[in-house]
Amino acid sequence: MHELSITQSLVDAVLNRTGERTVTAVNLRIGPLSGVLADAVRFCFDVAAAGTPLAGARLQIDEPRGRGRCRSCQDEFNLSDLILLCPCGSADVEVLSGRELMLMSVEVA
Amino acid sequence: MCTTCGCGDEAGTRISNLAGELQTPRQGHPHSHTDEHGRTYTHEHGHADGHHHAAAGTETIVLEQNLLAKNDLLAATNRGWLAGRGVRAFNVMSSPGAGKTTLLVRTLTELGGRLDAGVIEGDQETSLDADRIRATGRPVIQINTGAGCHLDADMLRHGLDALAPEPGSTVFIENVGNLVCPALFDLGETAKVVIVSVTEGDDKPQKYPHMFMAADLVIVNKSDLLPYVDFDVDACLRRIRQINSRAEFLTLSATTGEGLAAWYGWLDGAASQPAAPTSRTARSVPLTGSLTEAH
Numbered sequence: 443m444h445e446l447s448i449t450q451s452l453v454d455a456v457l458n459r460t461g462e463r464t465v466t467a468v469n470l471r472i473g474p475l476s477g478v479l480a481d482a483v484r485f486c487f488d489v490a491a492a493g494t495p496l497a498g499a500r501l502q503i504d505e506p507r508g509r510g511r512c513r514s515c516q517d518e519f520n521l522s523d524l525i526l527l528c529p530c531g532s533a534d535v536e537v538l539s540g541r542e543l544m545l546m547s548v549e550v551a
Numbered sequence: 552m553c554t555t556c557g558c559g560d561e562a563g564t565r566i567s568n569l570a571g572e573l574q575t576p577r578q579g580h581p582h583s584h585t586d587e588h589g590r591t592y593t594h595e596h597g598h599a600d601g602h603h604h605a606a607a608g609t610e611t612i613v614l615e616q617n618l619l620a621k622n623d624l625l626a627a628t629n630r631g632w633l634a635g636r637g638v639r640a641f642n643v644m645s646s647p648g649a650g651k652t653t654l655l656v657r658t659l660t661e662l663g664g665r666l667d668a669g670v671i672e673g674d675q676e677t678s679l680d681a682d683r684i685r686a687t688g689r690p691v692i693q694i695n696t697g698a699g700c701h702l703d704a705d706m707l708r709h710g711l712d713a714l715a716p717e718p719g720s721t722v723f724i725e726n727v728g729n730l731v732c733p734a735l736f737d738l739g740e741t742a743k744v745v746i747v748s749v750t751e752g753d754d755k756p757q758k759y760p761h762m763f764m765a766a767d768l769v770i771v772n773k774s775d776l777l778p779y780v781d782f783d784v785d786a787c788l789r790r791i792r793q794i795n796s797r798a799e800f801l802t803l804s805a806t807t808g809e810g811l812a813a814w815y816g817w818l819d820g821a822a823s824q825p826a827a828p829t830s831r832t833a834r835s836v837p838l839t840g841s842l843t844e845a846h
């Protein structure tokens with residue numbers, strides 16, 4: 443499960459910035475096209491945070507919708523996966539959002 | 552844990568030496584941050600790019616960084632290391648059993664001295680595949696990832712240190728058999744090769760779009776079994792094209808040898824390309840003898 447190693451690198455990235463300070467909340471943004479499941483990160487977070495100043499921190503994950511724009515007909519539509527196909531039949535689709543995999547901010551005591 | 556390279560995150564990763572002997576766990580490796588001129592580096596961790604103060608005694612620190620940023624940075628370092636030595640590294644990925652080791656063993660055996668190549672084998676536990684490669688007489692390093700289901704850029708860094716490939720040579724990286732997360736972890740490789748075998752079904756590209764989106768070359772293996780299975784090569788190609796318009800595509804059989812000339816031709820062509828993530832401009836590194844002549 444790659445979410446475990448991604449969650450571990452999340453914890454490391456936070457600790458790099460916050461050191462010994464107690465972290466009370468972690469804010470992430472994970473899009474549906476990122477290849478990472480927000481639920482799996484939630485599941486892994488407590489394990490990865492245990493024994494660190496992040497233990498017990500509130501994890502908030504913003505999950506933006508996937509949006510694409512067709513370069514052929516200029517139509518914009520929701521994307522639920524990486525099969526980039528416009529209803530008009532064109533596969534020339536630009537991903538506008540949904541690939542985010544970001545550590546946005548943390549709150550420290 | 553080392554905050555520069557991040558090793559030690561996945562306790563249990565072990566890396567062999569060229570003789571196949573497992574070394575101490577990765578987190579135990581001595582970590583000099585001293586360069587070849589004797590300068591010692593210290594790591595600065597700049598504090599919040601911008602931060603504001605939140606209510607009730609807590610402070611919000613804005614980070615806005617990619618969760619894979621550390622791996623991507625290490626991958627960029629690997630890419631520079633490889634490019635600086637003119638070493639090509641091919642990251643070979645597939646489901647378990649698609650034929651990665653079989654194709655590598657056959658390639659190393661048939662090309663023999665015409666291709667100066669070594670292998671980095673990623674496996675969760677055993678060194679069986681590394682033993683199969685070692686039997687060809689080519690250098691091989693085993694990386695056991697333990698519970699980890701993919702190779703990351705730091706593991707490749709250590710694998711390259713142990714393999715010590717000659718300038719101008721080729722490194723094949725057999726990733727852990729898995730079509731999910733190896734797609735997310737850039738290693739800094741020259742090209743990503745994805746193998747799908749005809750016994751797996753031609754809908755694999757839909758099921759694992761990240762992997763097929765990342766591929767530079769897709770190989771359909773076990774073509775000798777096409778008469779016996781319901782696998783439509785053209786349909787598979789169409790599905791890959793929907794996700795990835797630039798990938799190249801080959802159909803072959805690693806056991807009968809059918810289609811291998813095109814694979815050797817691809818290796819020959821890829822030989823003159825730099826270790827860049829997207830750029831495919833040719834570079835003037837002459838190949839001694841055409842690899843395709845091997846077949």
Ligand SMILES: Nc1nc2c(ncn2[C@@H]2O[C@H](COP(=O)(O)OP(=O)(O)O)[C@@H](O)[C@H]2O)c(=O)[nH]1
Binds near residue numbers: 776
């Ligand atoms: N029929 C057939 N079997 C193959 C071919 N390539 C590999 N195999 C078999 O598939 C099995 C798994 O191959 P292996 O190379 O270990 O797969 P890996 O897990 O991707 O490294 C072995 O039994 C191979 O003999 C092929 O082209 N045709």
Ligand SMILES: [Mg+2]
Binds near residue numbers: 652653725
């Ligand atoms: Mg194998």
Ligand SMILES: [Zn+2]
Binds near residue numbers: 531
């Ligand atoms: Zn359209």
Ligand SMILES: [Zn+2]
Binds near residue numbers: 553554555556557582
């Ligand atoms: Zn280090």
Ligand SMILES: [Zn+2]
Binds near residue numbers: 553556557558705709
């Ligand atoms: Zn390391």
Ligand SMILES: [Zn+2]
Binds near residue numbers: 699
């Ligand atoms: Zn993984």
